[in-house]
Amino acid sequence: MTIKLAIFYFLAAFTVWAAGVVVFGKNIVRAAVALIFSFCGMAALYVLLDAEFLAAVQVLIYVGGITILLLFAIMLTSRIGSKAVKVVNDQVVLSAMTGIGLLVGLIYASIAGIAELSAPPRLPETAPFLGRALLTTYALPFEVVSVLLLAAMIGAIILARKE
Amino acid sequence: MSSFADLVECLYAITAAWGIPWIIPTLVVMTVVAGIVIGYIAVAAMFMIWWERKVSAHIQVRFGPMRVGGWHGWAQSIADGVKLLLKEDIIPANADKVVFVLAPMVVFAAALAAYVTIPWAPGLIVRDLNIGILYMISISSLAVVGIIMAGWSSNNKYSVLGAMRSAAQAVSYEVPLVLSLLGPVMIAGTMSMGRLVEAQNGWWFGVLPKWFVFPQVVAFVVYFTCALAECNRLPFDIPEAESELVAGFHVEYSGMRFAIFFLAEYANMFTVTAIAATLFLGGWHGPWMPLPGLPQEVAQGLFGLFWFLLKCYFLIFVMMWLRWTLARLRVDQLMGLAWKVLLPVAFANLIVTGLVLVLGKQVLLYVVGIGIVILVAVGLALRASANTVRMQMQKARG
Numbered sequence: 001m002t003i004k005l006a007i008f009y010f011l012a013a014f015t016v017w018a019a020g021v022v023v024f025g026k027n028i029v030r031a032a033v034a035l036i037f038s039f040c041g042m043a044a045l046y047v048l049l050d051a052e053f054l055a056a057v058q059v060l061i062y063v064g065g066i067t068i069l070l071l072f073a074i075m076l077t078s079r080i081g082s083k084a085v086k087v088v089n090d091q092v093v094l095s096a097m098t099g100i101g102l103l104v105g106l107i108y109a110s111i112a113g114i115a116e117l118s119a120p121p122r123l124p125e126t127a128p129f130l131g132r133a134l135l136t137t138y139a140l141p142f143e144v145v146s147v148l149l150l151a152a153m154i155g156a157i158i159l160a161r162k163e
Numbered sequence: 164m165s166s167f168a169d170l171v172e173c174l175y176a177i178t179a180a181w182g183i184p185w186i187i188p189t190l191v192v193m194t195v196v197a198g199i200v201i202g203y204i205a206v207a208a209m210f211m212i213w214w215e216r217k218v219s220a221h222i223q224v225r226f227g228p229m230r231v232g233g234w235h236g237w238a239q240s241i242a243d244g245v246k247l248l249l250k251e252d253i254i255p256a257n258a259d260k261v262v263f264v265l266a267p268m269v270v271f272a273a274a275l276a277a278y279v280t281i282p283w284a285p286g287l288i289v290r291d292l293n294i295g296i297l298y299m300i301s302i303s304s305l306a307v308v309g310i311i312m313a314g315w316s317s318n319n320k321y322s323v324l325g326a327m328r329s330a331a332q333a334v335s336y337e338v339p340l341v342l343s344l345l346g347p348v349m350i351a352g353t354m355s356m357g358r359l360v361e362a363q364n365g366w367w368f369g370v371l372p373k374w375f376v377f378p379q380v381v382a383f384v385v386y387f388t389c390a391l392a393e394c395n396r397l398p399f400d401i402p403e404a405e406s407e408l409v410a411g412f413h414v415e416y417s418g419m420r421f422a423i424f425f426l427a428e429y430a431n432m433f434t435v436t437a438i439a440a441t442l443f444l445g446g447w448h449g450p451w452m453p454l455p456g457l458p459q460e461v462a463q464g465l466f467g468l469f470w471f472l473l474k475c476y477f478l479i480f481v482m483m484w485l486r487w488t489l490a491r492l493r494v495d496q497l498m499g500l501a502w503k504v505l506l507p508v509a510f511a512n513l514i515v516t517g518l519v520l521v522l523g524k525q526v527l528l529y530v531v532g533i534g535i536v537i538l539v540a541v542g543l544a545l546r547a548s549a550n551t552v553r554m555q556m557q558k559a560r561g
Contacts, residue, residue, distance in 0.1 A: 003186045029315060033262055036308055056297045064304025064337070068330055071311045075323060125293045127354060 008048055015041030028078065032070050039063050053127040167287065196289055200278045208429035209240035215483050222487040247425075250418035255318050258415065262316035267416065267423040269309030274427040276302045277434045282356045284447050284467035286460075295356035296348060299438060300341055303393065306431065307333040310402075313424070314412035325411030328494055329402030332392055335501040336399075340389035342509035346382040346516045347375040347442045360446030374445035381512045383443045385505050387478075390435035392501070394428065397486040401494045436478035440471060444478075447471040 018041060021034035039062040046055035123129050134142050171192055178188040213228065217235065220227025232238025254263055280295040282288045292298050307330050314326020348354055351362035365373045376383045392399040403411040413424045440446060449470030454462040492500065518526045 003184060027259070029259060029262060029312075033265065033312060052292070052294050053297070056294050056301045060297070060301035060304055063308060064301065065334070067308055068311065068334055071308070071315070072327065072330070075311075075315055075327060127294060127297075 004048070008045070011041055011044045011048070015045065028074055029071075032067060032074060035070070036063055036067050039067065050122060051126055053130060197275075200289070201275065204275065204278070204426065204430045204433075207433055208426045209244060211429045211432065211479060212243065212425075213237060213240045214480075215486075218480065218483045219487045222484070244422065247418055247422040252419065253415075253417045255415050258318045259316040262312050263415075264420075266309050266313035266316060267420045267427070269312060270306050271423050271427045271430075273302050273305035273309060274430040274434065276305075278430075280356045281434070281437045282360050282441055282446055283471055284464040287464060287468065288357055291355055291357040293353070293355045296344060296354050296359070296438070296442070299356075299434065300337070300344070303431070303434070304333075304337060306427065310412050313416070317412070317415035319415055322412050322414055325402045325414070329395060329412055332395070332399060332402060332494075332497060332501075335498055336389040336392035336505070339385055339501060339505035339509040340393065342506070342513055343382040343385040343389065344438070344442060346379045346512055349513075349516055349520060350375060350378065356441055356446075360441055360448065363445040363448060372445055372448065374443060374448075376443040379443065379512070379516070381508060382516075383439070385509050385512065386439060386443070387481075388505060389501075390439065391482060391485065392497070394432050394435060394482070396432070396482055398489040398492050399497055400486075400491060401497060432479060432482060433475060436475045436482070437471075439478055440474040444474045446474075449473075 015038050018034045018038035022031045022038060025031040025034060039058065042062075043055040043058040046052070046058060174188050174192065175185065179185065213236070216239065217227045228236025228239035230236055231242050254260060277299045279289045280292050280299055282291070310333070311326050311330050314322040314324075314329070317323075347359065351359050353359060353362070363372070363374050367373055367377075371377060391397075395403050403413075413421060416424060447467030447470055449466060451463050451466030453459055454465070457465075515527075515530050518530065
């Protein structure tokens with residue numbers, strides 16, 4: 001058990017615990033705060049995988065953007081000091097079966113190994129490599145995602161406009 | 164100053180020779196460095212609070228603190244700190260205790276974590292990450308989450324309003340901030356703070372230092388405006404405006420918890436001016452001379468540290484000066500400024516910088532020419548529309 005492995009287990013346990021609070025927590029604001037912790041845990045796991053650019057962007061976009069959006073939605077729709085929300089719905093059994101099936105499949109895949117997923121080359125700096133890849137090899141998905149983002153923004157503006 | 168890195172290497176070698184796993188000296192070094200940084204933040208924040216009171220006083224033709232400690236009330240901040248420590252810690256009855264207690268910690272942790280990549284002097288960075296500037300911006304966005312947590316958990320309508328306005332302002336101004344910072348990053352070709360400073364080495368024509376502020380004036384102005392908004396300083400301090408929202412998101416916090424918010428705000432001010440000094444004003448570059456009895460590296464390091472702190476505190480002085488000179492922007496004017504003015508200007512700067520870097524400096528002539536044509540056309544169009552409005556008003560009147 002090397003120290004790096006111990007750090008990985010600690011971070012993974014922290015991330016999974018935070019995600020558990022998000023899913024099973026009764027107080028919705030505490031669930032949102034736990035979501036922040038799970039995103040930060042994910043960023044730390046990215047750093048362990050040598051993807052430091054991705055880790056910084058994860059914090060910037062997920063924590064600095066998406067959780068703020070979620071907190072805005074919570075603050076604008078629920079009343080201050082409201083009672084707990086119902087966490088489970090009527091489809092608990094079906095969703096539990098799907099979740100556990102997915103988990104078993106992922107564990108099997110990670111133990112058996114997937115041939116196409118080889119270990120990535122260790123780069124001194126990932127950002128220039130990512131930039132070049134996004135603009136040459138993966139230019140088309142990049143442009144398609146930009147158009148998707150534009151459509152989402154226009155949709156949001158139209159929905160929020162006062163008539 | 165790379166002697167510090169050698170010192171740390173020595174420590175690692177010694178502990179490895181004794182058979183201690185590498186995690187122990189690493190943790191010890193990290194704790195000591197974090198302690199030094201927190202110590203610096205505390206002292207600097209106390210100094211800045213005193214300085215703010217003096218600057219505001221002299222702008223308003225009065226004296227400010229004069230008594231505490233003798234010379235111009237220099238111990239006023241220490242007295243304030245002791246007072247805040249001794250105050251009763253009040254948590255509102257229906258507040259969400261966990262989130263209430265956690266919020267100042269998140270804000271302060273975000274403000275502190277940004278000090279990892281500040282280049283104080285040649286070779287004196289806690290860690291020269293190769294995503295330096297991106298790391299600082301992402302960590303600063305964590306503070307916004309802490310603000311929302313503080314506002315919501317206070318169980319107070321004004322706190323929630325203040326927190327929402329603050330979060331909206333911070334998130335809106337983050338976009339032109341990042342875009343304006345991309346200009347110098349593109350010119351230097353790296354995001355690492357140490358290498359960004361080294362890229363500003365040298366002089367143009369022997370007289371003008373090669374700082375990025377000269378080719379990127381527009382980016383500097385946009386960045387400084389966004390930095391003011393990120394720190395919730397006037398003219399963007401609607402979230403904290405005393406006459407508007409009492410104190411905004413931290414109205415329910417007392418004693419040490421409020422002191423942590425206050426400390427985090429001034430720490431944040433220093434961070435944004437440190438980014439500006441590094442990316443635009445040449446970092447620790449400045450004239451230096453060898454000092455007797457010290458090795459050349461140490462002398463260069465000391466002078467570098469002096470110039471860096473001088474640039475940072477000059478920009479902090481400008482921030483304080485603006486606070487006590489300009490009027491506060493209304494929240495819709497504030498958002499309009501970010502999305503309708505700063506964002507297009509930042510994009511334009513990015514486009515022009517990219518064009519010039521790829522196509523060479525002749526492109527600048529074409530860009531300036533086209534820019535003048537567009538400005539003249541817009542001016543004529545505005546004049547024409549104003550004339551039509553005036554004619555319509557005269558017709559309605561007469």
